[in-house]
Every structure is written in structure tokens, then in C-alpha cells.
Amino acid sequence: xxxxxxxxxxxxxxxxxxxxxxxxxxxxxxxxxxxxxxxxxxxxxxxxxxxxxxxxxxxxxxxxxxxxxxxxxxxxxxxxxxxxxxxxxxxxxxxxxxxxxxxxxxxxxxxxxxxxxxxxxxxxxxxxxxxxxxxxxxxxxxxxxxxxxxxxxxxxxxxxxxxxxxxxxxxxxxxxxxxxxxxxxxxxxxxxxxxxxxxxxxxxxxxxxxxxxxxxxxxxxxxxxxxxxxxxxxxxxxxxxxxxxxxxxxxxxxxxxxxxxxxxxxxxxxxxxxxxxxxxxxxxxxxxxx
Amino acid sequence: xxxxxxxxxxxxxxxxxxxxxxxxxxxxxxxxxxxxxxxxxxxxxxxxxxxxxxxxxxxxxxxxxxxxxxxxxxxxxxxxxxxxxxxxxxxxxxxxxxxxxxxxxxxxxxxxxxxxxxxxxxxxxxxxxxxxxxxxxxxxxxxxxxxxxxxxxxxxxxxxxxxxxxxxxxxxxxxxxxxxxxxxxxxxxxxxxxxxxxxxxxxxxxxxxxxxxxxxxxxxxxxxxxxxxxxxxxxxxxxxxxxxxxxxxxxxxxxxxxxxxxxxxxxxxxxx
Numbered sequence: 341x342x343x344x345x346x347x348x349x350x351x352x353x354x355x356x357x358x359x360x361x362x363x364x365x366x367x368x369x370x371x372x373x374x375x376x377x378x379x380x381x382x383x384x385x386x387x388x389x390x391x392x393x394x395x396x397x398x399x400x401x402x403x404x405x406x407x408x409x410x411x412x413x414x415x416x417x418x419x420x421x422x423x424x425x426x427x428x429x430x431x432x433x434x435x436x437x438x439x440x441x442x443x444x445x446x447x448x449x450x451x452x453x454x455x456x457x458x459x460x461x462x463x464x465x466x467x468x469x470x471x472x473x474x475x476x477x478x479x480x481x482x483x484x485x486x487x488x489x490x491x492x493x494x495x496x497x498x499x500x501x502x503x504x505x506x507x508x509x510x511x512x513x514x515x516x517x518x519x520x521x522x523x524x525x526x527x528x529x530x531x532x533x534x535x536x537x538x539x540x541x542x543x544x545x546x547x548x549x550x551x552x553x554x555x556x557x558x559x560x561x562x563x564x565x566x567x568x569x570x571x572x573x574x575x576x577x578x579x580x581x582x583x584x585x586x587x588x589x590x591x592x593x594x595x596x597x598x599x600x601x602x603x604x605x606x607x608x609x610x611x612x613x614x615x616x617x618x619x620x621x622x623x624x625x626x627x628x629x630x
Numbered sequence: 631x632x633x634x635x636x637x638x639x640x641x642x643x644x645x646x647x648x649x650x651x652x653x654x655x656x657x658x659x660x661x662x663x664x665x666x667x668x669x670x671x672x673x674x675x676x677x678x679x680x681x682x683x684x685x686x687x688x689x690x691x692x693x694x695x696x697x698x699x700x701x702x703x704x705x706x707x708x709x710x711x712x713x714x715x716x717x718x719x720x721x722x723x724x725x726x727x728x729x730x731x732x733x734x735x736x737x738x739x740x741x742x743x744x745x746x747x748x749x750x751x752x753x754x755x756x757x758x759x760x761x762x763x764x765x766x767x768x769x770x771x772x773x774x775x776x777x778x779x780x781x782x783x784x785x786x787x788x789x790x791x792x793x794x795x796x797x798x799x800x801x802x803x804x805x806x807x808x809x810x811x812x813x814x815x816x817x818x819x820x821x822x823x824x825x826x827x828x829x830x831x832x833x834x835x836x837x838x839x840x841x842x843x844x845x846x847x848x849x850x851x852x853x854x855x856x857x858x859x860x861x862x863x864x865x866x867x868x869x870x871x872x873x874x875x876x877x878x879x880x881x882x883x884x885x886x887x888x889x890x891x892x893x894x895x896x897x898x899x900x901x902x
Contacts, residue, residue: 342743344717352773376863384818417779430757430902432841432845432902433834433835433836433841435834436834437821437822437834439812486901486902489901493898513820515790515811515812517811517812517817517820517821518821519811519901520695520810520811520834520835520836520837521809521810521835521836521841521842521845521847521901522845522902523789523811523845523901524789524793524809524811524900525793525845525897525900525901526898526900526901527769527790528769528773528791528793528900529899529900529901530895531769531770531773531797531897532773532894532897532898532900533898534770535770535774535894536894536898550675551890553644554790555789555790555811556751557762558750558761558762558763558764558765558769558790558794559764559765559766559769559790561762562760562762562763562765562767563766563767563769563770576761576762577750577752577756577757577761577762577765577790578750578752578753578756578757578761582752582816582819583753583754583757585819585825585892586752586753587752587753589753591753591754592754593743595754596756596757598732602700604758604760605760606763608651614726
């Protein structure tokens, strides 16, 4: 039997006559399906994979994490409070690349259940008050448009006003091409947000996931006081393919991986996903005495 | 007229605009610095790794006022283009720029940045030495610099590589310049997975500086006599000098704290 790909495959439906188990359940008794590791194809029951933070027990590959799942992984249990930031849609160029931009937005919303590439929440990590801003790569490649930029800037301002540390999880392909020059301006807007957090002398920690490129790396992702990266994450300014095409150079082994950046002094640490909350908490306690 | 002809015409016009901005005869940063300014003393090196010739800079006099001028230089012939890496800076170029900006702040010199780059360089060395980090630092540096700043987009303002030197109190641009999130070739490669579709990408991106002017990223367009700056470099450089003198007079009359507040508010709202 062939088992390839990373998509979730439906399992046999449970018999309809089975009675629901009594009492509250933390995990369903019958799984909804299986998922396989994108790197080594090892198969997991969906819930087990999620419980391991989407990290493969076999090869250690850190799979993609949607923003919603990410904030629950990082925040103290029960501390989450989603911040609803309503920002109107923009389509300054009336962009159409095969499908009109508003239609692409609508589809991304349907697929992810998010309104934009950023999900923002008030939370605590190891009891330290934080503002969590997580990007979702599934939302148009986590691209930075003016709505996403506005959400991040508001998150920064809320952090400064409420005396919370800022923790940003960055996974993005970079600027949102469909918004043209307005999306370039978001690097400025997000930098202004980071500057506001810095002026309030509050710590800003960033976590770089796979992948993190372009205008996101070249602005707020790299402007943090402490930069953590997940194992194996691809991080940089220009993508490897672009560099190969432009320079005809052969890329060195492990180029632009988190470990490569660590060796070149660009990130402070490469931290396994399950250790992220603890590492963040330790740093927050040092930089934000209660 | 059928819509296909219309589309084709729009694409051709957009591509022509990009080509005009890339005309090799347009005034380059070094030409502007040596003509519009007096007593320019070039300072070199980022004190960390090397000296990136894609970025040139140093103190100069504009009228009676000393200023720090920093420019992205593309080069004028085959040899100088190679020397200046076609105006595509490495991280050390941005680090040199931030070094000079901080020095200008220390001695209360206004900063003038001349922006002219297709994009920050995409290469192995640039990534190893932290291209994204250098640009990110330059953005923060420009936002917080306690001295008046003016940027002029000469011909091509491409991607974060241009923005890194363009978060100024006043941003001026030559009328026929382009200012884009990415060069049309890169944009086509990203969106259509085909760099050959650059005409289509150029039309969709609306690369002219008028788009940046509409969203408030550029404050003033400096007119160019027809057919463009390449035909009348002396006139255009004089116009740049006039505009710089006027804006410097205005900015130097404003208390620095107020300048910083206005700058922060402006870029906080950037891009609508």
C-alpha cells in the first residue's frame, strides 16, 4: 500500500451505534485521521502529531504550525485572550494575477479561519504578561500586506500601553506582492511598532519558523532583542532559488537553515519547539522583573 | 479597442516606464554628489567587514550647510558598474550607511540619502553576513535618528534595499523614477513562477513613483524636462539641489523632538 504526501487522509467512520464516553474528554477516542511527516513520511494519528507540537518523533522535523495552534502551544494554559483587531481590506492596485486579489483573500480566510496573516492574543508565558503575535504561513504565504502590518503595529502599541512583552512568531514569504508599494511600506510601519516597544523598555522576542524571508526578516523579525529560531527553519532575505538563478553559485550545505544562521551570528539560539515556552519564560523573567 | 490590445498596451507602457528609469544615462548618485554638493569628503568602510562600493557617502557642504550625504551608486560604464555592483548593496553597504547616519546625528548634520538600487544584493555572502539584519537595523536607525533626514529617489527604488535608506522626514523622487516592492522580474518569478512575464508584473505593480506619492510614501516629485533626466542631467541635478536646499531650510527650523514625533506618526500610518 502506498503512503505518500502529508495530507490528512480520512479514516473509517466509527460505528454510529457507539455511545459517547461519559464525562469530559481531553482527546477523542476515535481519531479523525492520520498525517505523515513531510520529511520522512512517518505516519501519525493527527492528535498525537499535534500533541508533539507537529514535530516528528522519528526524524525531528518541525512541521508547519497554524497560528491558532501556535498561540496555544506557547501561552500558559488558560491565559489566552484573542485580540480582535478589525482592519478593512485593501486593494490599492486592484491586483489580478489570474484571480482578483479580494477573491484570493476570501479563499485564504475560508481555508485558515483567520482574517489576516497575523493572529494576536494577550497571554502569559511562565506567568510573564505578553502580547503574542503569530503569523500563519497558510494565509497567502504569511505575506505582509497593509492589514497585517496594521495588526502588528496595533499589537506593539497594546504591548507598550499594557506593559506586556512582545513575542512574535514569524513565518512568512515576505511582502505581499499583490499590494505593491503599500506592502513595502509595511516594513516601515512594523519597524515603527517595534520602536514603540523599545521606547517603553519592554522586551521583544522573536521566534523564526520555517520559512521566514524577505521584508519580514528584513524588518521586525530581525529587530527583536532576542531572536530564536526553530531547528531546520529556512531563514533569510532572498530565497535560495533566487540566489542560485541570479549568481549561478552552488549553495553550500545547510544554506539559510537556522543552524547556519546561528553559526554566522544572526540568531541567538536554535530552540526545539517543545522547549520554546520554557526558553521564552526564562528570558522574560530576566528582562521583566515582576 | 479590444481588451487584449488594451492590456498589451498597458503592459508595454509599464515596461517602458521601467526601462526609462533604468536608462544608463540618468544622473547617478556620485554625479549628483559631486555636482550639487561642495567639498564632499568620501568616508569608506563599515568598520566590521569591508567597504561596499554600491554605497558611497561622507560629509559635504550644501550651500553653507554641512550635511552627511549617502548614496547608492550604480556606476556609469562597464568597469564602474562592476565596481559598484550595479548599485546592489551588500550588508556592509547598509552598515556603512548606518555608521555615517549615526555620525551625522552625533555632529548634528542633516542626512541626505540618494536612493538608486534595483534591490539589495541577493547572494551567498550577502546572506551569510545578514542582509536582512543590516536592512532591518537601517530602518530602525532612520526612524530614530535625532537629526533631519531627506531621501531622494533618483531612478530606481527597489524593495527593502531602497526603503532602508528612504525612511526620511522628506522623501523626494525624480518624476520618472520607479519605486517598487520588488523588481518586476522578481515579482513575476514569485507570482507567475516565470521571470519572463515581467511586462505583466510591471503593469500590475504600477511601479511609477506616482503610486508611492499617492499612498504618501513620497512627498514631492521633482519634474524632469522631456524626454527625461538622461537628456538633461544638469537641469535635473540643479532641480535636486534647489529642492534639497528648500526642504533642509524647513526641516532645520523644526525642533528635533517634533521631527521625530512626526516621523514616527508618518511611518506608523504608512501604506494605508
